[in-house]
Amino acid sequence: MNLKKEFRLxxxxxxxxxxxxxxxxxxxxxxVKSGLHKSVGDIILTLNMETATANAVTSVVTFFRGIxxxxxxxVLFLATTGIALxxxxxxxxxxxxxxxxxxxxxxxxKLLLNVIILFGVYIIIxxxxxxGGGFQGGVVIATAFLLLFLANPNMxxxxxxxxxxxxxxxxxxxxxxxxxxxxxxxxxxxxLPNPVSEIGELVSGGIIPIIYIIVGIKVGSExxxxxxxxxxxxNKKEVSNA
Amino acid sequence: xxxxxxxxxxxHFIITVSTMLLFTIGLYGVxxxxxxxxVLISFDIMETxxxxxxIGLHYDFGRVAPIVDGNLNTFTNxxxxxxxxxxxxxxxxxxxxxxxxxxxxxEYFRLTGTNDISKxxxxxx
Numbered sequence: 001m002n003l004k005k006e007f008r009l010x011x012x013x014x015x016x017x018x019x020x021x022x023x024x025x026x027x028x029x030x031x032v033k034s035g036l037h038k039s040v041g042d043i044i045l046t047l048n049m050e051t052a053t054a055n056a057v058t059s060v061v062t063f064f065r066g067i068x069x070x071x072x073x074x075v076l077f078l079a080t081t082g083i084a085l086x087x088x089x090x091x092x093x094x095x096x097x098x099x100x101x102x103x104x105x106x107x108x109x110k111l112l113l114n115v116i117i118l119f120g121v122y123i124i125i126x127x128x129x130x131x132g133g134g135f136q137g138g139v140v141i142a143t144a145f146l147l148l149f150l151a152n153p154n155m156x157x158x159x160x161x162x163x164x165x166x167x168x169x170x171x172x173x174x175x176x177x178x179x180x181x182x183x184x185x186x187x188x189x190x191x192l193p194n195p196v197s198e199i200g201e202l203v204s205g206g207i208i209p210i211i212y213i214i215v216g217i218k219v220g221s222e223x224x225x226x227x228x229x230x231x232x233x234x235n236k237k238e239v240s241n242a
Numbered sequence: 243x244x245x246x247x248x249x250x251x252x253x254h255f256i257i258t259v260s261t262m263l264l265f266t267i268g269l270y271g272v273x274x275x276x277x278x279x280x281v282l283i284s285f286d287i288m289e290t291x292x293x294x295x296x297i298g299l300h301y302d303f304g305r306v307a308p309i310v311d312g313n314l315n316t317f318t319n320x321x322x323x324x325x326x327x328x329x330x331x332x333x334x335x336x337x338x339x340x341x342x343x344x345x346x347x348x349e350y351f352r353l354t355g356t357n358d359i360s361k362x363x364x365x366x367x
Contacts (some may be wrong), residue, residue: 001246008274011270012266012270012274014269014273015265015266015270015273016262018261018269019262019265019266019269019291021338022263022265023258023261023262023295026292026295026296027258027299028261030296030300039322040322040324041322041323041324041325042322043307044323044324045308045317045320045322046317048249048317048323049317050317053317053357054309054310054311055309055310056308056309056317056320056323057308057309057323057326057327057330059323060323060324060326060327061327061330061331066326067258069331070330072331072334074336074341075334075335076334076335076338078338079338079339082319082342083341084344084350085346086288086342086345086346086348087345087348087349102281130309130311131309135330135333135334173340186349193360197290199310200310200311200312217349219334226341229345230344230345242287
């Protein structure tokens with residue numbers, strides 16, 4: 001008993017010391033702020049008026065660092081591919097799960113589905129005006145499908161439509177970047193008219209809302225596929241146990 | 243009395259100490275847990291601590307979120323938007339890694355029937 005206590009204390013002290021070391025190194029790095037020079041954030045904030053986007057974080061994500069977002073979406077796509085590869089190696093035969101139909105859950109999930117998807121779309125198309133955007137709204141849309149799966153485990157998503165939406169949005173993302181490159185010589189350049197006087201309106205900011213809508217479609221379909229794979233995996237285990 | 247909290251140093255100190263405790267909890271889980279799923283979730287807790295630390299240290303007292311609305315017409319006196327955008331990227335990648343790791347864990351459990359990391363010795367010889 002005493003040995004076990006000592007062992008646990010050793011782990012606690014070790015984790016405390018390592019986290020203190022790590023955060024102090026990071027804190028030193030973050031606190032080196034020179035008063036003379038402007039930081040990148042200040043320069044971006046002064047430049048941000050030209051993009052005519054009300055949300056500065058959105059313009060950093062989609063415009064100033066657009067190629068980072070392309071890489072991020074690629075990472076998410078690769079992860080989805082890996083999950084599909086991992087969880088569908090054996091022949092997937094979805095046995096019917098015997099579950100008791102709960103009337104309230106069934107009707108409530110169908111009622112809530114539209115509301116949740118509408119909320120996700122609202123978050124996506126207001127990404128350049130308010131907190132939110134493509135990634136957040138896409139995950140909200142995926143939660144709607146999670147609710148459907150919880151209510152009815154035998155449901156299937158239409159994989160053709162999901163794959164089509166994901167591929168088309170990914171291709172459109174690259175295409176928007178390339179049009180910017182050929183038209184105004186900047187990759188992900190803002191080639192659409194973006195007058196500063198329209199700041200704060202729904203149609204403003206040039207390509208920035210378009211990119212976030214594309215990202216929203218892509219993230220929503222990818223997250224729905226991930227949710228479906230994990231839920232079906234759970235079903236399969238239950239069936240084999242029974 | 244609560245004016246004590248209205249300074250950058252106090253807020254940054256509170257953020258540093260609390261995220262250090264959260265990071266410690268995650269690291270302790272990585273050290274002690276035997277279940278693969280619990281180890282992955284501990285890694286996610288550590289990630290969350292780093293996100294909070296990054297965002298928290300870039301908050302300066304008296305500044306507002308970098309969004310223009312009806313009352314604010316210029317991008318002045320706002321917090322740095324770059325760390326928030328970078329952490330958004332990091333959150334999405336962390337989610338992708340967690341989902342991929344969980345799927346690897348599920349596949350491992352299906353092949354071997356165990357989830358205990360102390361019994362994973364397939365590569366020992």
